Amino acid sequence: TKNDFKVFHKCLSELKTNTVVANSKQYNEFNSCPEGYILVNDTCQIGKSQNPCPEGYLLKNDTCQFDKSKKKNSIQQNEKILSDEEAYGSNKFYANMWLKTMDEISSLLLESQINNKQKYLNIVNNAISVFRRMENATPDQQRSTGKQMVEVINLLEKNFKAHKNVEKYKDVLMKIAGIMTSGRPPADIFIANKVYDCKSHSKPFFTHHVTDLSKIKKILAWGSVRTGGGATDSLKSHTYMVIKKVGSEVLVHVPTDSYLIGYEASRLYEFRDTIHHTLHFQASCEIAYRFGHLDIIEPSLQEKIGTLVTQEIQHKSKIMPIRPPIFVKGGTLVAITKGVPISGWWDFGLSNKNNNNQLPKRLSAYKGNIEEESFRFADCPYDYFVKDLKKAYYKKIKKKRCGPKEIK
Numbered sequence: 001t002k003n004d005f006k007v008f009h010k011c012l013s014e015l016k017t018n019t020v021v022a023n024s025k026q027y028n029e030f031n032s033c034p035e036g037y038i039l040v041n042d043t044c045q046i047g048k049s050q051n052p053c054p055e056g057y058l059l060k061n062d063t064c065q066f067d068k069s070k071k072k073n074s075i076q077q078n079e080k081i082l083s084d085e086e087a088y089g090s091n092k093f094y095a096n097m098w099l100k101t102m103d104e105i106s107s108l109l110l111e112s113q114i115n116n117k118q119k120y121l122n123i124v125n126n127a128i129s130v131f132r133r134m135e136n137a138t139p140d141q142q143r144s145t146g147k148q149m150v151e152v153i154n155l156l157e158k159n160f161k162a163h164k165n166v167e168k169y170k171d172v173l174m175k176i177a178g179i180m181t182s183g184r185p186p187a188d189i190f191i192a193n194k195v196y197d198c199k200s201h202s203k204p205f206f207t208h209h210v211t212d213l214s215k216i217k218k219i220l221a222w223g224s225v226r227t228g229g230g231a232t233d234s235l236k237s238h239t240y241m242v243i244k245k246v247g248s249e250v251l252v253h254v255p256t257d258s259y260l261i262g263y264e265a266s267r268l269y270e271f272r273d274t275i276h277h278t279l280h281f282q283a284s285c286e287i288a289y290r291f292g293h294l295d296i297i298e299p300s301l302q303e304k305i306g307t308l309v310t311q312e313i314q315h316k317s318k319i320m321p322i323r324p325p326i327f328v329k330g331g332t333l334v335a336i337t338k339g340v341p342i343s344g345w346w347d348f349g350l351s352n353k354n355n356n357n358q359l360p361k362r363l364s365a366y367k368g369n370i371e372e373e374s375f376r377f378a379d380c381p382y383d384y385f386v387k388d389l390k391k392a393y394y395k396k397i398k399k400k401r402c403g404p405k406e407i408k
Contacts (some may be wrong), residue, residue: 044235094175094192095131101172102128104165105152114159125150131176145181149173165174167285168196187350187373189288191280193261193321199283205284206255206385208264208331209392210262210291217244219396221351222378223404225363228340230269233317235363235371237378238292239402246344252291252335254384258283259325260301260334264292266317271341275310278347279334280319286354289381294335301326301334350381360406378403 014216106124109117119359123145128138130145153173160166161295163181175185230307238278243250262280267273278292302308304326311317328334339346355377366372380392380402 005402015067021096028066049406058204068134091205095187095393097262098133098172098176099128101169102131102176105156105173108160108163108169111143111252113160114155120152120155124341126178130180134179142180146177147179149180153177165196168194171266187377189353190282191321193325195259195261195282195325196285198282200285201287203385204384204390206381206389208255209389210253210255211241211250213392213396215244215248215250216367216396217344218398219240219382219393219402221397221402221404222346222380223375225405228270234315235366237351237371237373237374238290239348239381240345241339243344243346245341246342247338248344249336249338250346251333252294252346253331254281254328254339255289255331255381256283256330257291258328258330260305260322260328261288261325262318262319262321263297264317265307265308266314267310269313274341276337276340277308277335278319281328282325283384286352287349287350287384288353290347291341292336292349293337293345297335298333301328334408346393348381350379350384351377352379353377355379357407360404 003157038390044297060175070354102124106121106128109120114120127145127149130141134142153170156163156166156170156173160169163169175188175192190192191385206341220242222237222239223234226236227233241250258281260279261282264278264280265275267275276292278290278296279294279297280288280290297305297308304324305322309320338344339347351374357376358380359372359375383396385393394402
């Protein structure tokens with residue numbers, strides 16, 4: 001009967017939800033649901049207070065759609081505790097995380113035998129107080145406190161180098177100082193989701209091919225200016241892999257042991273029925289890389305990620321952090337793709353936090369834009385492969401130049 005079918009369908013739906021939750025590592029220990037979801041009638045549903053979409057958009061039917069009832073107010077946006085919520089993809093989550101770390105710094109200083117201990121304690125505790133009430137603090141209070149925290153950063157560098165969390169502490173201090181002095185934290189290639197228990201490498205350490213190069217026609221250098229995806233004359237900080245036979249699939253693997261720290265899923269601007277994904281990885285303490293224009297995320301990996309949120313605006317899509325980050329062994333298959341329809345292009349980009357690339361004069365129009373920040377840290381991903389693999393990739397690059405001619 002119709003009632004029997006409804007009961008069966010409800011049971012099946014709940015069984016599917018419970019299975020996904022049980023197998024997913026992205027769960028909330030208090031309600032057994034993935035982060036951002038709450039348990040309602042034994043099923044996981046989007047929490048009412050959670051909106052994983054960009055500012056001015058709401059989640060409807062698992063897609064981000066423009067919120068017609070609200071108009072973005074830039075003045076109010078600047079008064080929030082985090083003016084970069086959209087950039088980091090979380091409403092106050094990072095603020096609370098950073099405040100917890102500030103408490104750890106305060107405890108470290110309290111237990112230490114450093115000179116002028118009370119001075120540094122006062123700076124940290126005052127910063128905690130101001131950061132908690134950003135909307136009520138005056139600009140002068142914010143700027144003054146932000147500048148003072150540089151002293152604490154220098155103190156950590158000088159006196160606490162051996163402490164296991166010193167890099168994390170310095171990182172958080174710089175982020176909060178940046179928000180107080182300039183309205184947003186400094187650019188962060190790890191999207192505020194860095195794994196600090198990481199390794200540093202002095203030599204190339206990518207030991208696995210990311211794809212079958214026999215299926216790749218050519219590789220296009222990073223630093224090009226292109227129009228597409230709804231963006232005009234966009235400065236690209238990633239390379240392009242061009243598939244030989246348009247419409248054919250290629251497999252995508254990670255080149256080294258990595259952590260998956262974020263993803264994006266959005267509808268293509270020119271092909272609205274096509275949803276593409278970008279996967280963001282941390283490869284070391286200094287290196288992050290990403291694959292873009294991916295059709296299918298490997299099923300077991302997607303299961304670990306949990307429910308994916310699809311964003312409607314391709315060129316304005318934001319990175320969704322994955323907490324905790326997911327470890328992926330080097331050489332593991334992570335995705336399958338045909339690239340962009342009609343062209344077969346897909347992205348492979350890499351950022352090095354120690355880079356400080358400067359825009360050449362011909363690209364000066366991008367100064368002050370987010371594209372300049374990406375350009376500053378960009379690097380050729382193929383230079384991080386061991387010798388034999390690097391040689392194979394460079395055979396696919398025209399004139400053997402992987403980036404802008406001005407960047408050596």
